Amino acid sequence: MTPAVIRWGGFAGSVATAAGAYLGGSGFVRVPSVNPLTLLSGQRGVLLPICWVLGTVLLTGAWWWGRHVVPSTRWALVTAALWLLPVLPFLPLGSADAYSYACQGYVQHAGGDPYAMGVQEFGCPWLDSVATSWRDSPAPYGPLFLILAGWAVGLAGESLAGVIAGLRVIALAGLVLTAVALPVLARRAGRDPARALWLVLACPLVLVHLVSGAHNDALMIGLIVSGLALAASAGRPASARSSPAAVLLVAGGLVLGLAVAVKATAVVVLPFAVLAAAAPGRPSPVPLRALWRPAVAIAGGALLATAALSLVSGRGFGWVAGLARSGDSVTWGSPSTAVGLSVDFVARLLGGEADAVPVTRALGIVLLAVFLVMLWWRARSGGALPGAGLALAATVLCAPVFHPWYATWPLAVLAATGTRLDGAPSDDRWLLGLCAFAATLTLPAGYNWALYTRIPGALVVTAALIALAVVRVRRRRDRKVFA
Template structure:
């Protein structure tokens, strides 16, 4: 047996003590970063009366601009550095939850940060609460009294979210009364979604055979969660909570009709918050199938889960009185063109190349359409390979990993990408991936893409960003091809 070493020694006791000190340092460095980010929110966050459509240069020229940008950069760097330092796992699950909660507290009480979407939510809820169909008209035509707070690009756009979230937004309007109360209520709803996700993570981590302390740390303590899901009150938090809950029920109750109906209903609610959740449904079907995955069981058990999902979608669509108008609203989600979406970036580069020879290819919509077709093919291949692997391994980790890769493909091939979209695959990759750098690093980069007032840096770096993204995409594809060839 090895004797404990003295303080500062390189023996086991000294190593444990050093690790504990490093973790404590990371905790308080991250907390300092969250506090500094909260200060940036008060100085120049996405406040209702903040000027819209500004650039970093114009923010710098405002009285509080230098302090705002400095606090944003320093706070983000501190929070990112602390999260990155423990990317292989926090000291314990409890430690991870406590630290993530500490980091969330300052951001829970700051003005909205990172985007102005929460004001769109408020106006869409107001529209429905006042008897107007938010899928038929934009918030400007509906007469929302808070229209000046909404980003101009979304004022004439019908709501792109499902009826469950529209109902939640209307509830927030009813509870909040005015704009400030509505924003507070929407933030409480987002936090409730994160709490549901936090409750489901340990069960999914055990089923997937990964340390809960690592899964909880990666999924809940990241800077994108604090800035965008809590301070920004994005509805992605609600979607993730329902999605993880539905997946957990399917994993725990394979072949049990009542459990599969419940899992399907939870996933249906996730879809009617944000339609992206639908890509996880085929993998949840595999999670709910009784072993050893014969085709007959796939049809039977998958039918129960599909019944729960369809039932939830039908009930919420009918009872809300909105029908399926929300499906049409999805077509407007790509109205914003940014190089952070790889297909859009490639389209930009093709257009730039065409302009050099006097042509206007209008390549962005074409390449976006091709990418969506490619996404459909990738999802089918992923599902088939997951099914084949399950028949050999019978491991829940295979299902969760398949769902995680489906979300990765969705994020990469979608027409638009915003920083908070990275939280979708991050939550599931935290439960399955053996190596973390390849997905933690993009999340770190995404944390620096938005300024506190909602200015998206992708809008002011269009050409260089498109070239860089296209070069990165080509590099990844070439490396993958070489590896496959070897």
């Protein structure tokens, strides 16, 4: 395919997706959860599902094949921006989280504590637009995002549409940060900046969920990429730096602290940022004694940023407690949750009762901790930047809940750094395939297919995990036999 076909084919998909937002996006009044086929047909007949499916296919196809024909960074930026424009005037797509953000911003702006109460308790005027599962839940986001959401409410006043527009401005600011920092990160990792920009900014998940859906993940991603770029720049030889290493390290820590103050997930990147700053010019593996200076600078900057924002927000560190409610959604998208659902289903078939989901979720968190330590230890021998992306991927896969836009977390880093710690050429089709699959999981109004296929999906995911484990064990056994 030629660049022109890719650009305008994807734009046609964006227009079709925007039509889907107009016909059946997530409206200002939340419709009770019903059969998804009813939601797709509605009063618009078959036009809504046709637009949604056509838009998804065209966008995903253009993004997938476009990675082979990106002629320049400028072309990638212009094309991605062109694709984003059609959805900006219409209702949010893929989820109703933007309305939760609006109500949490309302509570913050009105002087309430979003970490101590749900938006329903405080009397948000836009409560009818918020999903019922989030009305009594405290905010699980960091103080920076609440300050910004409160700012959007303060500017828009009583206009919900104005608040959504403000939240989209925040999301677009995160994408601008990504567009600026991603080429820097790609060059530090020896990758093609144009291809990295394309894989991230033109991804359908970005258009549907980060821009149209106004998710705060866009801002977190922009800050993560910027912080990693600063840390990696500090590790370059002094002759190649424009600023002293200490300044870059503290700045990188501050920016990563801002990312944590949007969503706590960003904290998994910090140890790899330390490695990225210390690795250049060091023997392999990097000795632990060489890490203390960058560790102090980066950790100090991150702590300073989060502590300052916690105080400025007026809510202290209450946001940490709010994280406990971020796993309220129970679907097979999270592998640990899928295993728990499968155990419960089998127990019921056998005439018993089980409540395995909390147990398997706890085991998933333990497994994540083990993976993160192993990744960091291996990254000492090279691959600090890919290690950060793989740490985000492990977090997505082991977390107790999965939403489609979570796939953009590892994509944003691994697109610029590759997926191999040893620097060898990497096959990123598994990551792109995950993003393409995730783009099909939601309906325009924000209902997730995983909610309607909970048990069948859980059984499929569990069977796939078992099959993968068997294959890995056999491969390791075969390697030992032929060694």
